Amino acid sequence: MQQLKQLIFEAEKKRIAIGHFNISDIAGLKAIFKAAQELNLPVIIGVSEGESGFVGMRQTAALIKSLREEFDYPIFLNSDHTHSLEKIKEAVEAGFDAVLFDGGKLPIEENIQKTKEVVDYVKSVSASQGTDILVEGELGYLGGSSKILTEIPKDASINKEDLTKPEQAEQFVKETGIDLLAPAIGNIHGMFKNVPNPNLNIKRIKKLREAAGVPLVLHGGSGIRDEDFLAAIDAGISTVHINTELRLAWRKGIDAALKDMPEEITPYKILPSAVEEIKKVVEKRMKLFNKLD
């Protein structure tokens, strides 16, 4: 089976993007895996520290591994927004395929130093195991959490002067040795309920990809306009993160099931409605990222 790194480079060459979808439970995982399988596309499952704290790091890794082996399927697991070397170690020991060390809020020098520590650790484990665990670094702050927003998160790097600068990206990649870069390009975590998220800076994406020399990851995909996604992918984005839209779909599914069956108490009769709602979102996003429509 192809390694994640190869698949990302291939996606980049084809000007498409691999979907990275977060889960908090098995309903989410079932939905994402079903959607990917039906479209026959590789997929990355993400868990933040909060999400893996609920499911369990080793338990999440075991679930993904079981799907990969049973179906011989390119499904990968990423430790999303991990804030300490300690947590990174936990993920690597559990068998994750990729980790994101999130130093986006730190001053650049400190971010470089801490990210490099992570890279050195992960690469030494990879070398001893004969695996290729990917390390993603974050440069620029995208706001805190995957939720419904009423205003732009405080401190999010959204103004042109706050976006990740190409020369900083170049320095950051060179000095840390990361495999993937998550920049601030007008994107934020979370989404607005009734209006699309702010526009991405497509020109900046192009410049960053050239300067960084490694594939770029788009975070905060929820709420971004379709045409912005396509332009961003053409400009050099090869992985897209979606979370808030899935959380919203989960809740919508649960609400609908409870409304339809107010007396129902059996989780496996209530949760399929959440699976269906999440699957619809994943399908739509995967088709768009792979230009299948």
Ligand SMILES: [Zn+2]
């Ligand atoms: Zn993110």
